[in-house]
Amino acid sequence: MTPAPGVRIGNRRSAPVAGIPVLGLTEFGAQIEAATAGGWRIVTLFGTPETADELRLICVMAHDARGDLAVTSALVGRDYPAISARSRQAGRFECEIAEQCAARPHGHPRLRAVRRHAPDHAPSHWHGGSADALANGLTTIGGDEVHEVAVGPVHAGIIEPGHFRFNAHGEEILSLDVVLGYQHRGVERLLECTPRDRAMYVAESIAGDSVIAHASAYCGAIEALGRSHKSPRAQAIRGIALELERLANHIGDLGALSGDVAYQPAASYFGRMRGDCLNLLMAMSGNRYGRGLVRPGGTTFDIDAGTARDIEHGMARLGDDFRATADLFFGASTVQSRLEGVGVVSAATCIAEGFVGIVARACDVPRDVRHDHPYGVFRFAQIPVSTAWAGDVYARALVRRLEVQRSIAFIAEQVHSLPGGETRAPCGALARNEFVVALEEGWRGEVAHAVLTDATGSVRRHKVTDPSFHNWPAIEVAMPGNQISDFPLSNKSFNLSYAGHDL
DSSP, rough: OOOOOOOOEHHHHTGGGGSOOEHHHHHHHHHHHHHTTOOEEEEEEEESSSSOOEEEEEEEEEEEETTEEEEEEEEOOSEEOOOGGGTHHHHHHHHHHHHHHHOOOETTTTOOOOOOOOOSSSSSTTTOOOOTTOOOOOOOOOOOTTTEEEEEOOOOOSSOOEEEEEEETTTTEEEEEEOOTOOOOOOHHHHHEEEEEEHHHHHHHHHHHHHHHHHHHHHHHHHHHHHOOOOHHHHHHHHHEEEEEEHHHHHHHHHHHHTTOOHHHHHHHHHHHHHHHHHHHHHSSSSSSOOOTTTTTEEESSSOHHHHHHHHHHHHHHHHHHHHHHHHHOOHHHHHHHHHSSSSOOOOHHHTOOOOHHHHHHHTTTOOHHSSSSSSGTTTOOOOOOOOOOOOOHHHHHHHHHHHHHHHHHHHHHHHTTTSSOSSSOOOOOOOTTEEEEEEESSOOOEEEEEOOOOSOOOEEEEEEOOOHHHHHHHHHHHHHHHHGGGHHHHHHHHHHHHHHHH
16 A cells, blocks of 8 residues: 555645655655555645745645545755656646746656746745746647647637647647636735635636635635634535536536537527526525635525425426436437547546546546545535546536436435534634645536645635646547547537636
8 A cells, every 4th residue: 555645634624834744856756656656646736935945845645545635745946857757647737836936847748838927936036937938838740731720719609718729630630739828817826815805705716617616615724724613504505505506517518518419409408407506506695606605614694494495396306307308318329429439538547647527537537525535514425426437528428417416316315404503603813834725526526725824824825726727638638539520529528617727
């Protein structure tokens, strides 16, 4: 059994910063390499200034099968040997560190820009660095018959901005490069410098379709540092809201896939059902995306008896309607033939790259924070992990179908037997010199908020890792060998967040 890489921690359990090991860089890289080879994966890897001339790299890793989390660290200068030369999972994180902290990982297999902004977390004596310090790293393939196709960042539909660069031979895709960063807002610096009450609004705005997931992860970190203990009722209400957010987005994605393959009956019905889920969130919080519901210490609003009945009846209707529509969609041979074998991600690639959420579960890698690192109501009410094996568009759609069915059952059960108690508890000042990581299973996958406090109890570093940061490389892996016309369908099956990645 591979030992823990560093000191063990718990999900939403703070620990003294002094207890985090500070290793030599060679040992740090070797430990991460051994851990990733032994079943661990990188949750987040980031830099924070330690002195005016030194950067501290902090790595949080998870062993999902064992339910373990661990953290370790190392000090580096402006140039250091790349960890990604030994562990593929570190590659994208080291690109981010080079951009945010101006520390160059020499020997990185593919150092390229992540968001294209000037360093904002570099030690104070490390002057220089610009938004153009790293290249976009676009792939070039020679040959008279190879051509490039550029898509975006301005798109024909009402979607977020991102640039996609294809190398193709005829209609066959040879490579795909994804260039993001057009929505960078400086979220992490805002969370570090803004008072808690206002920072809550920033957390809710990280990704507009994942308000509950990011708000809950943010609050989980603040509550651990502020020694706040939520009531069982508040935990249940948060769980219901999270699963309603999952329902709305999963059903919406199935509707988008239906429209993309011109199966209009399912597209229409799924679209209407998505609206029903958003309306239930509005009944709980006053708006259709759940803003203002989750706050440190619990929830702002309670679920009264009338709202509970509405949600329970809504789940019963939704279960019947969804089952009938899903049977039509998944039972149509034309739909099956269009979805199967498109945009495949293998289990081996998923494990090597550290993909999470639907992308992982669709290739039979059962990663789910609710099951592996349970928190809140999910410590007492288990939701089975939904998996498929093929790793293609059909598998990702099937995982959504299974998760919708299980979320409906969970919500109906919880709202029928809501525990008593207040919906909000006090949340004190943040503990000094402590570290915490809060994981939440959003509808796309694992949301991570890691917070480090200083000697005054102020936030020294707030690191946000959206599941899309892990998973955007998956679409680059999935597309070669497919047709260019397969890209919109495959892209919708991933449905990754641009804003969540860009921060």
